[in-house]
Amino acid sequence: MEQTTADCFLDNAYNAFTLQSSIDQNPIKKSIRDIPGVWRGREFAIAGELKTLDNIEHPILRAQFNEPRIHVALVCAAVSCPPLRREPYRGDRLDAQLDDQTRKFLASSHGLRISRAEGQVYLSSIFKWFGKDWIETYGVEGKFTGGKSERAVLNFISQYLDEVDRDYLVKYLRSDWSLNKQ
DSSP states (O other): OOOOHHHHHHHHHHHHHHHHHHHTSSSOOSSGGGSTTTTTTOOEEETTEEEOHHHHIIIIIIHHOOOTTHHHHSOOSSTTSOOOOSSOOOTTTHHHHHHHHHHHHHHSTTTEEEETTTTEEEEOHHHHHTGGGGHHHHOOSSSSOSOHHHHHHHHHHHTTSOHHHHHHHOOOOOOOOSOOOO
16 A cells, blocks of 8 residues: 555654654653653544554554555654654655655664675664564565565665675675586
């Protein structure tokens, strides 16, 4: 199911409510996790109903749409989370906005870091926590190793990388065309 303008409203509302939860604290907390009930207890009036951040994110945005990029659109107000966009999400521009937001997050040290010296690829924990959300669309077999979620996330991420980084993640064996005498 595609996201619509109404769904952009929920994306924007989620982000506004997250920020509101943070600035309502006196004194301001050091972490959003220090705000009691921030995700499941605090309710906000939206479209005539009371919703928590969890009500908006999980049973609506995550469950009703096959769009894992939502995880780079929703802001958790933490340093290691995706940054807040300087513009609201709009239905007529959503795909481009989500692509842009994904690129920005992966380009940050909090989204993706490739250390060739260590032979490691480091990803935001968001991809671990919500990895299953990428399986339906990006769960192609055989391209990467690891569990289904890991492979799907790497398939997704690889489309946003430059050729050098993509080649680092995906290595193909050189074919040996010698006659097989076994």
